[in-house]
Amino acid sequence: MMKRSFISTALIGALTLSAIAPAAQACTRILWKTQEHGTFVTRTMDWSEQTHPHLMNFPAGSSYLTHTEKSNKVTSKYDVTGLTTYGFITDGVNSKGLSGNVLYDGEMDLAVKSSSKNGSLTYLRNMLSQYQSVNEVVAAINEGAPSIEFVEGVPIRIALHISFQDTTGDSAIVEWRNGKPQVWHGKQYTVMTNQPGYAQHLANVERSKRGWGEQEQQWSQTNLGTGGNTNPEDRFIHATYFSGHLAEPTSVINGILKLDSTSFKIPHDAPNKMINGKMAGYATEYSVNRHLDSGETVVRYQWGDAFNQVQYNVKEIQQSGKFVNFSISTPNLAGNITEKAILSAK
Numbered sequence: 001m002m003k004r005s006f007i008s009t010a011l012i013g014a015l016t017l018s019a020i021a022p023a024a025q026a027c028t029r030i031l032w033k034t035q036e037h038g039t040f041v042t043r044t045m046d047w048s049e050q051t052h053p054h055l056m057n058f059p060a061g062s063s064y065l066t067h068t069e070k071s072n073k074v075t076s077k078y079d080v081t082g083l084t085t086y087g088f089i090t091d092g093v094n095s096k097g098l099s100g101n102v103l104y105d106g107e108m109d110l111a112v113k114s115s116s117k118n119g120s121l122t123y124l125r126n127m128l129s130q131y132q133s134v135n136e137v138v139a140a141i142n143e144g145a146p147s148i149e150f151v152e153g154v155p156i157r158i159a160l161h162i163s164f165q166d167t168t169g170d171s172a173i174v175e176w177r178n179g180k181p182q183v184w185h186g187k188q189y190t191v192m193t194n195q196p197g198y199a200q201h202l203a204n205v206e207r208s209k210r211g212w213g214e215q216e217q218q219w220s221q222t223n224l225g226t227g228g229n230t231n232p233e234d235r236f237i238h239a240t241y242f243s244g245h246l247a248e249p250t251s252v253i254n255g256i257l258k259l260d261s262t263s264f265k266i267p268h269d270a271p272n273k274m275i276n277g278k279m280a281g282y283a284t285e286y287s288v289n290r291h292l293d294s295g296e297t298v299v300r301y302q303w304g305d306a307f308n309q310v311q312y313n314v315k316e317i318q319q320s321g322k323f324v325n326f327s328i329s330t331p332n333l334a335g336n337i338t339e340k341a342i343l344s345a346k
Helices: 009-018 123-130 134-141 198-209 232-243 252-260 314-319 338-344
Strands: 029-033 039-047 054-058 063-065 073-075 080-085 088-094 099-104 160-165 171-177 180-185 271-275 278-281 283-291 296-303 306-313 324-327 334-336
Touching: 029 160, 029 232, 029 252, 039 080, 039 088, 039 099, 039 252, 054 314, 063 123, 073 123, 080 123, 080 314, 088 123, 099 123, 123 134, 123 160, 134 160, 134 171, 134 180, 198 232, 252 283, 252 296, 306 314, 306 338, 314 338, 324 338
Parallel strands: 306 334
Antiparallel strands: 029 039, 039 283, 054 080, 054 324, 063 073, 080 088, 088 099, 099 160, 160 171, 171 180, 271 278, 283 296, 296 306
């Protein structure tokens, strides 16, 4: 895991400002249940600096803490494989095909004095370790919100919300407001970006759709009704429109590449907003594209001098039974890294 104490001053400034007006408006997630080729999910990681993600695997039967500041140790029921941000799983899938994605949410509001044994930063791994379907996760979510946790080196909490999906195409979007979970549960909830709240995003889409016309008549000049470019509301509309035009894929890889093409990638050096008199930016660090049924995963990593496209199979890594901790941001990494990741395990 990376040493989290070296987070840049620029990022801390951006996150500090986000307590008032979110600056790191990051990430897009899209779900696609096909008729003949199973279920696919893609997400981008858009952030203000390089996060040095690692591919990690935690075998079933391993023990872990559900909170960074409390010694609540439990045993994992299922294998969990995922990518980390600052050492915490923010995109993962378990051995039952339940998957989850952590995205930034500047409006997250957890109960400050919560005594929950589950922490916000360890929440996704815990859910994937203990539950095998979206239905089970939703039931557990309603038991209470996690408590606030902090990343070493960042003076405020990392605000977030989470999507869950499984091989049936079932989906749940989870936000926290006033210390309570708000859950949108159903196969129709295929897109998630960032703040504002999910209800506002759904209202935005319904408003924009009125100008799209019949789908058969939509074309390259159809006005999507967006008013900006990289902001979360416009990315939500963009992803909804283009994923709605996807035709049945011809293979698993074809499905992965099709879905990946529908998520908006934030260009490097794109202006975001003014912070302390200077224009701050953010960009897409990587995209994760996964077929939940087979475990095939493609990651495109793009930051600094690393421009990598790698593929690995989650099921093969889980079947190895090994603890894996493998960097995917090493420059010149390419091709199928499944065996390399397994062999790197100690």
